[in-house]
Amino acid sequence: MQRRAARRVATQSSCYVLCYAGGVPRTVRARLDVHAEDDLAVLRNEGFNDSDAVRLALSEAADRRRRRSALRREAAAAATDADDLADARRVREAMDALAAAWPES
Secondary structure: OOOOEEEEEEOOOOEEEEEEOOOOOOOOOOOOOHHHHHHHHHHHHOOOOHHHHHHHHHHHHHHHHHHHHHHHHHHHHHHOOHHHHHHHHHHHHHHHHHHHOOOOO
């Protein structure tokens, strides 16, 4: 059985532990456009090297997507909840009644 090697990469906001058995972590290549170069420069100016910056950016992007997906699921559930729809309708009607009472200028 091959012995597992671990390498700790510390960043300012996160700590990644890469574990692998006798090999190296996966390498990904990307061609950066001007905007991506600018974004990378922001992270490099904060002290990240290229690899740490890319890992951090991927992690943050995935977290944002997970939150958006959860929010979409919550909105879809609310859109099919009869009680929630009735509450929204009541609030909308109350707001319309208030808006109608405002004088036009």
